[in-house]
Amino acid sequence: MRASEKAYEALREDIIEWRLLPGAVLGEVEQSERLGVSRTPLREALSRLTAEGLTTAAGGRGVVVTDISLADIDELFELRETLECKAAALAARRGDAALFEQLQKELLDAPGLIGAHDPARHDYYGLVGRLDTAIDAAISNSYLAQAMRSLRIHLVRVRRLAADDAERLTAAAGEHAAIAEAIAARNPRLAEAATTLHLHRSLSHLKATHTAH
Incomplete structure (x- = not known):
């Protein structure tokens, strides 16, 4: 499995299972270390999650988990x-x-x-x-x-x-x-x-x- 796919699946699972709550900031350094991937595949994973509406760019805060109302x-x-x-x-x-x-x-x-x-x-x-x-x-x-x-x-x-x-x-x-x-x-x-x-x-x-x- 490609590193970006591994990161994407892990983050998606954490989001849909509410282990990563709405508003949680997905810092590149922290998530790279946690998932055991480099920052480039992590960015690819975050881009996919943003395209699906599970995360969003929040200005200077970086990428955050979206809310559901x-x-x-x-x-x-x-x-x-x-x-x-x-x-x-x-x-x-x-x-x-x-x-x-x-x-x-x-x-x-x-x-x-x-x-x-x-x-x-x-x-x-x-x-x-x-x-x-x-x-x-x-x-x-x-x-x-x-x-x-x-x-x-x-x-x-x-x-x-x-x-x-x-x-x-x-x-x-x-x-x-x-x-x-x-x-x-x-x-x-x-x-x-x-x-x-x-x-x-x-x-x-x-x-x-x-x-x-």
Whole structure:
């Protein structure tokens, strides 16, 4: 792995997992030493993060981690609805029904993965990631798939703002199962509707939790 790629992945992970908080200054000397790379590949990594909106230049302070506000969350979900509803409809037209039937079955069993401990929830998020990957592959549109992958970087970060409670995750698993079921049934309109419902409920939960904080 190239040094710039190593630095980029490490910093991105630290940002989306909130180990580097909004407003944190990413000093070149400090981060180079911490990540074990020279300053040139670090600058390349910071440029990529800035292009993705995870960091920004702050005048004389250098590069800092960007903040996420309620307004940002609204904007992200506006884009998410546009992209994901279209993707679900395309997947229903072009996808492998058997694959989505299997994913639906696993998602219906997902409440068993949603326990009180992180390892189990990690398995649940992995299952949701497989659904995302299956949709990306099914739509056969590399531009739309890339746009959704870029958006998900911010969505993972936003998700950390919400209380990761079992009740919401269990409901979300059912919503994901409904999306997979509609795609398997080759019903584009139902796939769009199921995606819209999931996004509406996710946004309401995120905003309620964020406001409570």
